[in-house]
Amino acid sequence: MHRNRLSISAADSQDHRTSHGTVQSLEKNLPQVLRISLSDAVADVELEGWEDEWFAFGHYDTEKHGQIPEPKIDFVYNWVNGSDDAFNQLRHKYEVESPLNDAEGKWIAEHGVNRYRDWNELRYSLRSLATNASGFLNKIQILVNSYRNDGHSMHGQRPTWMKNDTDTDGRLQILPQEDFFGESAQQCLPTFNSLSIESQLHLTPSDTDRLVALSDDMLLGTPHAASDFYSPLFGSVMGFKPDRYNVLSLGSQDKWPTFGEKPFLYYTSYLLNHRFGARPRRVQAHFTHSVSRAVMTEAMAAFPGPAQRGACERFRGESQHFQLYPWYTAFHYSIERFREALLWSFIAARSDIDADGYLGWAERRQILEAIEPGRSRLDPDRERMYYRLPEELEAAGLERPKANVNVLWTSLDGPETIRGIKCHDFTVDKCLGDAFGSPLSDKNGAGGGGHNPDFTVDAVLSRLSTQHPRCGDCLIKFVLKKHRGLEPLLPPRSPRGSNNKRSRRDRQIVIRALKKYQHTVVDTDAMKFVMVKDAEQAERELLERNVRMGRRFGQWCLNDDVMTDDAGEVGKVKEVMGRVFEELWPGRSPWERDDI
Numbered sequence: 001m002h003r004n005r006l007s008i009s010a011a012d013s014q015d016h017r018t019s020h021g022t023v024q025s026l027e028k029n030l031p032q033v034l035r036i037s038l039s040d041a042v043a044d045v046e047l048e049g050w051e052d053e054w055f056a057f058g059h060y061d062t063e064k065h066g067q068i069p070e071p072k073i074d075f076v077y078n079w080v081n082g083s084d085d086a087f088n089q090l091r092h093k094y095e096v097e098s099p100l101n102d103a104e105g106k107w108i109a110e111h112g113v114n115r116y117r118d119w120n121e122l123r124y125s126l127r128s129l130a131t132n133a134s135g136f137l138n139k140i141q142i143l144v145n146s147y148r149n150d151g152h153s154m155h156g157q158r159p160t161w162m163k164n165d166t167d168t169d170g171r172l173q174i175l176p177q178e179d180f181f182g183e184s185a186q187q188c189l190p191t192f193n194s195l196s197i198e199s200q201l202h203l204t205p206s207d208t209d210r211l212v213a214l215s216d217d218m219l220l221g222t223p224h225a226a227s228d229f230y231s232p233l234f235g236s237v238m239g240f241k242p243d244r245y246n247v248l249s250l251g252s253q254d255k256w257p258t259f260g261e262k263p264f265l266y267y268t269s270y271l272l273n274h275r276f277g278a279r280p281r282r283v284q285a286h287f288t289h290s291v292s293r294a295v296m297t298e299a300m301a302a303f304p305g306p307a308q309r310g311a312c313e314r315f316r317g318e319s320q321h322f323q324l325y326p327w328y329t330a331f332h333y334s335i336e337r338f339r340e341a342l343l344w345s346f347i348a349a350r351s352d353i354d355a356d357g358y359l360g361w362a363e364r365r366q367i368l369e370a371i372e373p374g375r376s377r378l379d380p381d382r383e384r385m386y387y388r389l390p391e392e393l394e395a396a397g398l399e400r401p402k403a404n405v406n407v408l409w410t411s412l413d414g415p416e417t418i419r420g421i422k423c424h425d426f427t428v429d430k431c432l433g434d435a436f437g438s439p440l441s442d443k444n445g446a447g448g449g450g451h452n453p454d455f456t457v458d459a460v461l462s463r464l465s466t467q468h469p470r471c472g473d474c475l476i477k478f479v480l481k482k483h484r485g486l487e488p489l490l491p492p493r494s495p496r497g498s499n500n501k502r503s504r505r506d507r508q509i510v511i512r513a514l515k516k517y518q519h520t521v522v523d524t525d526a527m528k529f530v531m532v533k534d535a536e537q538a539e540r541e542l543l544e545r546n547v548r549m550g551r552r553f554g555q556w557c558l559n560d561d562v563m564t565d566d567a568g569e570v571g572k573v574k575e576v577m578g579r580v581f582e583e584l585w586p587g588r589s590p591w592e593r594d595d596i
Helices: 010-028 051-057 085-097 106-111 121-132 166-171 194-198 262-276 293-301 304-311 326-351 361-376 385-395 428-432 457-467 469-479 497-517 535-547 567-584
Strands: 073-078 137-144 146-148 154-156 172-176 210-215 218-220 235-245 281-284 289-292 407-410 519-522 527-532 555-560
Touching: 010 304, 051 497, 073 121, 073 194, 085 106, 121 137, 121 218, 121 567, 137 166, 154 172, 166 172, 194 304, 194 326, 235 262, 235 289, 235 326, 262 281, 262 326, 262 457, 281 326, 289 293, 289 326, 293 304, 293 326, 293 497, 326 361, 326 457, 326 469, 326 497, 326 519, 361 428, 361 469, 385 407, 428 457, 428 469, 457 469, 527 535, 535 567, 555 567
Parallel strands: 073 137, 073 210, 137 172, 235 519, 527 555
Antiparallel strands: 146 154, 210 289, 218 555, 235 281, 407 519
16 A cells, blocks of 8 residues: 655745754664574565475476466666656755755756756656566556645656556556655655665565566666566576675775765675675676565665665765665675575584584584585586576476576575685685684683684684685585585484474575575676767767667666756757667557557
């Protein structure tokens, strides 16, 4: 159900500023990072019976479980029509009040030149969905600003060319910000900051957990299957750029990067390092983002203070760039939690046989025996699931990918963090603790009780997960030496003795976690990103060298980088882009009016 809308007008501005200040005060009392227990995080994950065998051995039994139905996916747009006078009047009122406003008016004059401009991209992006994603499309949700255009009631922006009837509204929802922002974040509306909107986007009402988030400048160029974005067997599909961030200390802001999204990536890298341990993390590609609403909810809850502050940032930069980058957060949160689940499973649930929270010599020796063969030589017969993904999907009754066909990794091969890792410098003492491989350390433990504090389950997990993340990655890589699947890291299915009930419980927690956080990484070679700078460049590079030469791409992102508001120059670009759009997506979508 939709929430009640908030009315925001010029007359409300003083009360609004008070509410905004209240929420900012609340943010100051929230922790920067919050660790959510694995059992709590996966309590609502439903298992259908096939998951244990799939994650353990990479096998789906169709005779036992039947074919898996194709998932339905929402497509959620963040859209604004910056050519609308009423919207611009509303935005200008808040620009004047923004702490970024300067006496000369330079910020107001420059920051929105290309950020809010509308070239009718949404119309053609919807055409691309109707043509290339209709088979698994659940609902289209378009997130918009509200404003008063009649002096009385609030209205969400709606494209003039879009139908406004029952059939259209049943498939396509126009959602003003006040219909999906969280309760406290609603006090900060309206916002004109895409990062703030993206931090709340997972709260849009839906009957499916799965969504693909996109901007109106992102369009599908070829037919897609649901598995190009998500599949029940392999999880969310992610693409990354080569850029990496590994921020250990925020330091002085004059050393931060300043261009575009880089300062937000910089800050988010620092938070991810704080939570999961320091490592370089690659930046997500600037295309569609496939996410789970449940994972996104958890990821935002794991960084309470930054998430609250980010939701209340009306314009980018108001908090001096201390704002979460939602997609960078969600992608790496999912990867890291998958990794954490496997480490907890192996060290705490599988190796601590007597469940006393301490790894005695017999238990430590078992760990060493598990990793030693992998340290010496990886099994050449281990099947790489990223090569087998298309066949595995088809065997389970699901369509293979049609656009993102170059699969680089799946979490059935291990968390993405172990892809390409080199482990020649792995040492037992550094990674697991001094004298981990000797029984003498137990006899000489602190206090003479035979327990070395370095060998508690918590201490070993801390070293592997956050203090020395590469150690944890290498341990996972060493243990996964069998033919396929993650079974060597999981709690035993049928342990002997009194731990049977505990092992079944722990195994179910782990399987639920693997289902929630699983992920697939694809190459971005099927994606075409173009920074549109002027009419001549758009004509030559985009229209002539790509469109008219018949070059096909699974996804296009045609980013507005025209840094002028000169009506003549902008008009020329719009004319060229109109030809590009019509040549690539000429057919009307079911949601367009016939008279426009």
